[in-house]
Amino acid sequence: MISTVLKDDRYKMVEKTMKKLNYDKSALIETLHTAQETFGYLENETLKFIARRLKLPYSKVYGVATFYHFFRLKPKGKHTVVVCMGTACYIKDASNILKKLEERFNIKAGETTKDELLSLVSARCVGSCSLAPIAIYDNKAIGHLEIEQSVKEAEELVKC
Amino acid sequence: MLNSLEELQELAAQKRDLKRNSHEELRVCIGSSCAALNADTLLKDLKKEVKNNGLDERCKVKGVGCNGLCSEAIMVAHYHKEGDKESIYSKIDTSNTKDFTDMLNSQTNIAQKKCDTSVPFFTKQKKIVLENAGIVDPDDIDDYIAYDGYLALYKALDEMTPQEVINEIKTSGLRGRGGGGYPTGLKWEAVSKVETEQKYIVCNGDEGDPGAFMDRAIMEADPHKIIEGMALAGYSCGATKGFIYVRAEYPIAVQKLNKAIKQARKKGILGNQISDSGFSFDLEVRLGGGAFVCGEATALVTSIEGNRGNPRQKPPHLSDYGLWKSPTVLNNVETFANIAPIIRNGGEWYNKIGTPKSPGTKVFALTGHIKNTGLVEVPMGMSLRELIFEVGGGLPKGRKLKAIQTGGPSGGCIPENLLDVSVDYESLKEIGSIMGSGGLIVMDDTSNMVEVARFFMEFCQSESCGKCVPCRVGTVELTDLLDKFINKIATKSDFELLKNLCEVVQDSSLCGLGQTAPNPVLSTIKYFENEYLEGIKDA
16 A cells, blocks of 8 residues: 555655654654645545554544644645734734635635635734735735735636 | 864954955845845846846845845845945835946945935844844855854853853843743753753744744844854753754745754754864754644644644643653744854843843834834833834824734733833733733724734634633633624623633633733723723613
């Protein structure tokens, strides 16, 4: 089983991280990071694979993966909009930006549209407080965002 | 390989000379706010433009860490050898590249973009932690060495015993910059006295407070300084291994730290028998996963071990029973960044800055309704008023200050009439807030304080790890109660319940997250009670 999985190059990346850390149990979080980076999200199969390789119970791996906000157990949409909800953005009306985006695309923060084109994420703080309110459209950060503009940018993003 | 203090000093002198001869530098800020405005492209374009004009012999173009005035991003500084002068230009974008080559050719200024550096924002700051931010290229270890980098470590290895290093830190009076304010020297001494094979040094770079970005800026601007501070901690405590725990949401910081560690290993600054002494030390970066509770010491250590970040009861303290059950020193990024300057200049020097009980400086992230948003480092003991209205430039036109929030979700709101309080650990605690890690949010009169309190409570609710009941259930109940006030359907007894529940959560939670979660509510009740009363329907 493991040998067939290993033929997938992506699993090789995950394996490499575990190897680097000597298959120690403490390698779990680092391994989950690598897995998410290569697969985009953490599928059940991937979690089971990691559990086997690190000789950990599946429940433990699942427990850790669900504890940290950074890990996703569902695939991401083609595009992502991350709205920062840090304090600086909050007092500059970021919650309304998020609300408008939720209404426009009919999803809640943390969800993906049915056509899998857009994921909407709210972040704790992206650390660019001086540009508040800020949202990140795929890799592009747009600061001093206006409500109308925030929706428009998202619509542009989905188009391409 | 740098095998002795002499070799280090020789390299530093060499690099410094080189700098003097080649004369001018264009320093492009690539900190997070500037990076969000494509500072990377600007840096590339400038390099190309300078080269195309044949100016690259004379002028070096390099990327540097955050120089603080993020609201004026992108910042570019022009450094000139004559008189060691630096002119700073603000709000630069890629269309300005030609202006800079013209300036280099004709030695004129780009007057309309020039920043006035005689204003309080620049003059009232005292830079120790951020001394290299905006000056040194974080990707280049030689640049760090040219500015006295690793001098403290090599000096300590050459001339000082571990106890002498600890004594120096104790003399300095440095206190933990993560917010707790525990004396760093005492922490180190406790670990140094334990006799055991394995000890660890851990750096907390899991900056989770919303509205705070000091540690991020330090890690991105000067990663070598953190490495040097941790190595010095390792030397004085007898630890050979260290971990830097960084938020995965800070990819640039992770990348800079990893690169810096690699460079330091190559030079023999990390590894076996550093500087031909008996001391060996190595570092690894570990990624956090976006859990606020992991900023708590015991939770952080558990997370490095690969578990869910649940905190545990203290004592035993980390100095006896930390990472993998070994004695562990855990300090914040900013604390470690203070170490090298203290060893270099002496504890006495540091102790004279700031107030007697809280010596030194503190880095603050100024955000919210304030003119100069960005990063500032000021001596402790400055009044909040001076910090907000002089260094921060006050509020934008026509806005009136209502409150200042310090310490994030664990802190409190300070009203306008208490602004003359001095910025130090004790004074802020006295008025119901805390120093915290350094996030400082300015709110104007349009802000509703109950909503602000609810915002923080909801944050704590979603970040509660769920291990203890008061925090897990209490934060949910408190959020619901606050909602009643916001929707103006609360009763008088709700108000009593709110106050009681705050006390219960404060007194009975397991870790700092729960114990401090009610602070924003309590401080807003204390200073803005009428806003709560407005939410009561049977008042």
